[in-house]
Amino acid sequence: MNIKYLTSKKNKIIAMCVVVIIACGTGVVFAIRDTSPGLRLKKDKFTIEYGKHFNPTFNELVNTKDLNVEDIHYLQHNVKIKSNVKNEVETVINQDGTTSEKDKGYAKVGDYKITLTYKNKDITVAVKVKDTVAPELTIPENVEIVQGTDLATFDFKSLITATDLAQLNDVQIDHSTVDVNNPAEYTAKASIEDINKNKTEKEFKITVVATDSNVEITTQIVTDPATGQRKSVVTTKPKINTTTSSSSSTNNGNSSNNSSNSGSSKPSTGGSTSSSTGGSSGGSTSGNTGGSTGGGNSGNTGGSTGGNTGGGSERPKPTTTHWIKCKLCGLLIESNVSLDDAFDKLKSKKCEVDGYIYEGITAHSSYSYGSRQN
Structure with missing residues (x-):
């Protein structure tokens, strides 16, 4: 019998009342029953979800219903609890480059036991x-790709976010129903599993966009400003x-030269007329002077000057103006450099319609364009 338990007056009286006097032969035998409280458990098995804190204390393990304060106090001081439940730790890298272990606050998946020792x-x-919670998987509802894209090398992982307390395996993409050579909308499936065999699957759309010989078409990974989701x-x-244009200065030069040649015949005529009118000596001098000097110089000057002038005064080359106009806001941009330059300038401008501002990929998303020669 536990002597410490008989220290209170109440328990002494109870112990005395249970003394049994048994007559046996020539003597008397005294039997005293141990009246210390019995140990009862709330349950003999606990199932804890991975990630939940569990602290195997006296109050969680021992059933104290219908016990008085003294009995409860007695059990608290005489029941020894030992547990092999230990919290999981993770290795973290410190700022100085060293590593240390951090308590996660919950035990890893597995079987444990708690031992209560009493009397x-x-x-x-x-x-x-145990881990029964499947990973969370976030993926865009629709993934657009250009016709002919190789899905085996397409970076689906950059579009997917997966979270779980347990270690995750790689994301699996099932795109077996997608025909990348046939523009249309298809259904694909993404799945992910953690090391405890919990699995999540989600369906999403893959839209194959047809190529166009008139435009440059590419697939881009962008972030939706409204949701923060990559898509x-x-x-x-x-x-x-x-556009190429050419002009010939040769023809213009020939035309001028011909004109010069026609003009150079005038001095010859003039010289001949002056010779017959002025007499022998005068005609010879005037004729030689007029024919040689006037006609020759005039002819040479006319031919040379006319030809050179005609060849140098070619028409300026035509210029090309490229334009692009947004069908949403009506903004028109022109460029003498290239159509790409006009497009880039349009994208740098605000796209506003009746006070609403289109942003991101929606800005100037519909437009017409062309080029003209001036």
């Missing part, structure tokens, strides 16, 4: 930590139109 007897409570979109911009 030299052991009672075991089983504890099972794949197909963007287009007009191709550069190259």
Whole structure:
């Protein structure tokens, strides 16, 4: 019998009342019953979800219903609890480059036990930590790709966010129903599993966008400003139109030369007329002077000057103006450099319609364009 338990007046009286006097032969035998409280458990098995804190204390393990304060106090001081439930730790890298272990605050998946020792007897409570929560998987509802894209190398992982307490395996993409050579809308499936075999699957759309010989078309990964979710979109911009023009200065030069040649015959005529009128000596001098000097110089000057002048005064080359106009806000941009330059200038401008501002990929998303010669 535990003597300490008889220290209170109430318990002494109870102990005395249970003394049994048994007459046996010639003597008397006294028997005293141990009246210390018995140990009862709330449950003999606990199932804990992975990630939940569990602290195997006296109050969580021992059933104290219908016990008075003294009995409860007695059990608290005489029941020994030992547990092998230990919290999981993770290795973290410190700022100085060293590593240390950090307590996660919950036990890893597995089987544990708690031992309660009372009156030299052991009672075991089983504890099972299990993971039943599937990973969270976030993926865009629609993924746009250009016709002919190789899905085996397409970066789906950059579009997907997966979270879980447990370690995750790689994301798996099932795109077996998608025909990348046939523009249309298809259904694909993404799945992910953690190391505890919990799996999440989600369906999403893959839209194959047809190529166009008149525009440059590419697939881009962008972030939706409204949700912060990354997604794949197909963007287009007009191709550069190259226009060549040529002019011939040779014909203009020949035309001028011909004109000069026609004019150079006039001095010859003038010289001949002056020779017959002025007499022998005068005609010879005047004729030679007029024919040689006037006609020769005039002819040479006319031919040379006319030819050179005609060849140098060619018409300026025509210039090409490229333009692009947003169908949403009506903004018109022109460029003498290239159609790409006009497109880039348009994208740098605000796209506003009746006070509403289109942003991101929606800005100037519909437009017409062309080129003209001036």
